[in-house]
Amino acid sequence: MVAQRSPVDLTDRRALLARQPDDPTVLAEAQRLKEVALLDFGIRDSVVASWLYTKCHHHIPTTAVETAAVVATGDGSCLLLYNPQFFVxxxxxxxxxxxxxxxxxxxxRHLYAEQELRADxxxxxxxxxxxxHVAMVRLQVTGLPSRVVPGKDAGTSHEPVGVDPREVHQRYADDLRDQGREPLSYEEFVDTDLVVYRELKRMRTPLVMPVGLCIHADHVGRHGSEFPADAETVGLIIGEALAEAIRAALRGNRLARDEVLNLIDRSEGGGDRLTRMWGNLGAAALRGETPRTRRVDWWKRWLADTLASKLREGERLVYPKKQGAVLLALGHDPMLSRRGRERTKVVLIALDTSGSMPDEVVDWVTTLVGQTDGVESHWLSFDGVVMPFVPGERVYGGGGTNFQNVVDYAEGxxxxxxVPFEVQPDAVIMVTDGYAPHVTPAQPDRWIWLITNGGDDWPEHHHPPMACHRVTTGDR
Incomplete structure (x- = not known):
């Protein structure tokens, strides 16, 4: 492979935008293809990839790269760069x-593998x-993409873009059989990147990857370093994308569930760091198990993720259904749009004071809501009656429990x-032991139930089900 120095600093947005194709139709078509591809990810192809690219704050068409890349700028954000002519x-x-x-x-994390691996x-x-291999399976395609070969038959010839995993496996299998050794089957061969690497090293005649197939492998960045992508920023972006995909999977999105489970399967055996990462993200719940990693208050992570999923919808790319339907009717492809700034969200927190309520739970919920940007919080204590209060005030209770009063107050x-509650809450957090007659709010998807130790988690099994988590701490 031959390393090529980028003509500009790939974190300089102005320099990148200054390098664009002369033909505006090429630029417009490339932008359209990119938006439609991202829409396809979110709807049918890859929830993880969709969320990853929504975390890139700027999508820049530029001829400074030959193909496409995600670049960490060092300020906590990422850029998606793509060559317009290449996309067309x-x-x-x-x-x-x-x-x-x-x-x-x-x-x-191929850019952050061990130095010995990166040098090989x-x-x-x-x-x-x-x-x-994963791309062909997940995208349900039988071959690699192809592009026109410049200068051949007036642009009518095409060549594949990338490494064909089946072709590599065939050459590997032929080499091992010539040695009198038994090769792995294709399914075993492509199990993980490290399995492929181990098996390729068994070949008598090593294979060499052609130059220019992947921008991460054939470019160097500033000061002669690797392609610019600092580990901290990339790790943060990937963590957020995976967390969003896991939340979607836990809410019943089959595409997200299949993709996350596939990622977990392909990373098995990767060491304690990966095991802890999946555990911290709560992914093991998709398998009905929780790994023993370290002391974690899982209900805190669950509540933070659930509350964020209900309150931060405006921060991601969305598919405009009405506009999209009109575009489709007119014969145009629908485009993604960014939802702008939204009004302050309202959260109603109701604490059951009919019995003993753990101070840790109350303190944590107070801290969480106080640290959530753009949130207006309202507090209630309740037993048989509803009693509004502000954090720091003493709450009273001890009588029977009536959930319906909280529902009636929240719904005005x-x-x-x-004085009625005159605003419509975007989320209602109920902290309770769960022992009271069951209720069905008008908008159950907005209700979050934290059930204390020994309580009844009926909201999870209610019809329709509501977000529900048992408040427990310790080694899980």
Whole structure:
């Protein structure tokens, strides 16, 4: 492989934007292909890739890169860079493949492997084989994308873009059989990138990856360093994307569930760091198990993630349904749009004071809501009656428990001292032992139930079910 120095600083947005194609139609078509590909990810292809690219605050078409890349700028944000002519040449299917390919490189942390691996061309080839196999499976394609070969038959010839995992496996299998050794089957061969790497090293005649197939492998960045992508920023972006995908999976999104479980399976055996990472993200709940990693208050992570999922919808790319339907009716492809700033969100927190309420729970909920930007909080204590209060005030209780009073107050039907609750809450957090007649709020998807030790978690099994988590701490 030959390292090529980028013509500009790939974190300088102005310099990147200054390098664009002369033909505006190429630029417009590339932008359209990119938006449609991201829409396809969110709807049918890859929830993880969709969320990863929504975390990139700027999508920049530029000729400073030959293909596409995600670049960490060092200020906590990422850029998605893409060459417009390259995207036009490979078409929509190719754009989807390339974006998915780059996303998986980041998720597999190939840029941050051990120095010995990064220095070995065979590891680069193994990474390409592994990623392209996953891309072909997840995107349900039978081959690699192709592009026009310049200067051949007036632009009518095409060549594949990337490393074909089946071709590499065939050459590997032929080499081992010539040695009188038994090769792995294709399914065993592509299990993980490290399996591919180990098996390629068994070959008598090593394979060499062609130059220019992946931007992460054939460019160097500023000061002659590797492609610019600092580990801290990339780790943060990937963690957020995976957390969003896991939340979607836990809410019943089958595409997200399948993709996250596939990622977990392909990372098994990767060491304690990966095990802890999946445990911290709460992914093991998808398998009905929780790994023993360290002392974690899982209910705190669950509540923070659940509350964020209900209150931060405006921070991601969305599909405009009405506008999209009109565009489709007119024969145009729908585009993604960014939802702008939203009004302050309202959270109603109701604490059951009919019995003993753990101080840790109350303190944590107070801290969490206080640290959530753009949130207006309202507090209630309740037993048989509803009693508004502000944090720091003493709360009273001890009588029977009535959930319906809280529902009536939250929905504006019950007034306290002649004053009704005049705003509609975006989320209602109920901290209770769960022992009281069951209720069905008008908007159950906005209700979050924290059930204390020994309580009844009926909201999780209610119809319709509501977000519910048992408040427990310790080693899980």
């Amino acid at each position: 040449d490979i078409g929509l299917a190719g754009v989807r493949f390339v974006l998915f390919h780059e996303a998986r490189h980041l998720m597999h 061309p065979l590891f680069h080839l193994a990474a390409e084989v592994s990623i392209n 039907r019950l007034a306290i001292d002649g």
